[in-house]
Amino acid sequence: NAGVTQTPKFRILKIGQSMTLQCAQDMNHNYMYWYRQDPGMGLKLIYYSVGAGITDKGEVPNGYNVSRSTTEDFPLRLELAAPSQTSVYFCASSYGAASPNEQFFGPGTRLTVL
Amino acid sequence: QKEVEQNSGPLSVPEGAIASLNCTYSDRVSQSFFWYRQYSGKSPELIMSIYSNGDKEDGRFTAQLNKASQYVSLLIRDSQPSDSATYLCAVNIPTNAGKSTFGDGTTLTVKP
Numbered sequence: 001n002a003g004v005t006q007t008p009k010f011r012i013l014k015i016g017q018s019m020t021l022q023c024a025q026d027m028n029h030n031y032m033y034w035y036r037q038d039p040g041m042g043l044k045l046i047y048y049s050v051g052a053g054i055t056d057k058g059e060v061p062n063g064y065n066v067s068r069s070t071t072e073d074f075p076l077r078l079e080l081a082a083p084s085q086t087s088v089y090f091c092a093s094s095y096g097a098a099s100p101n102e103q104f105f106g107p108g109t110r111l112t113v114l
Numbered sequence: 115q116k117e118v119e120q121n122s123g124p125l126s127v128p129e130g131a132i133a134s135l136n137c138t139y140s141d142r143v144s145q146s147f148f149w150y151r152q153y154s155g156k157s158p159e160l161i162m163s164i165y166s167n168g169d170k171e172d173g174r175f176t177a178q179l180n181k182a183s184q185y186v187s188l189l190i191r192d193s194q195p196s197d198s199a200t201y202l203c204a205v206n207i208p209t210n211a212g213k214s215t216f217g218d219g220t221t222l223t224v225k226p
Contacts, residue, residue: 033213041218042202042218042219043158043202043216048213058213090157090158101146101206101214102148102160103158103160103204103214104160105157105158105159107156108156108157
């Protein structure tokens with residue numbers, strides 16, 4: 001199993017550009033999450049999904065959008081990139097609320113907005 | 115008050131010593147507790163989970179949970195330089211749609 005994969009690993013955007021961060025998991029997990037981590041800080045939840053077709057906002061959703069059309073994929077869309085979105089983005093997955101909800105993380109995408 | 119608080123750190127211990135990492139949480143209905151290790155520039159990796167009061171041991175790692183005091187800790191015995199990382203405490207509340215709340219992490223340095 002590849003686990004949780006993310007692409008790209010690094011990206012530099014100009015202010016106002018848009019992009020999609022890709023995330024996929026092959027563990028048949030129901031729950032998927034997007035976090036951002038600023039330097040020296042913990043993880044902040046952007047969006048999460050409890051299954052295909054179901055998404056909800058986390059604590060910092062502004063400037064982002066998500067979709068979940070399949071169990072495997074959970075892309076994160078950045079519209080009109082701003083310098084405040086410079087961060088490392090992690091995608092994670094877990095079996096679901098019925099389980100202890102141990103989360104498995106992808107390798108991350110380091111995004112810089114200039 | 116933050117939902118999950120950890121030692122502000124950084125924490126430095128000599129090789130071979132016991133490193134003690136602490137975490138408190140605010141919501142009494144929390145049920146699942148996790149410790150993730152994050153090496154610099156890498157993603158978090160689950161190293162311990164604990165669900166019942168008491169101690170849980172796995173190799174050199176021991177997680178301790180005290181729900182009455184809303185406190186969870188991680189002890190690392192015989193610390194090695196390879197244990198140098200940031201340790202994130204995470205708490206799962208069953209009514210929280212499966213979401214975990216993470217602390218800001220404690221950075222541990224083990225000096226040879």
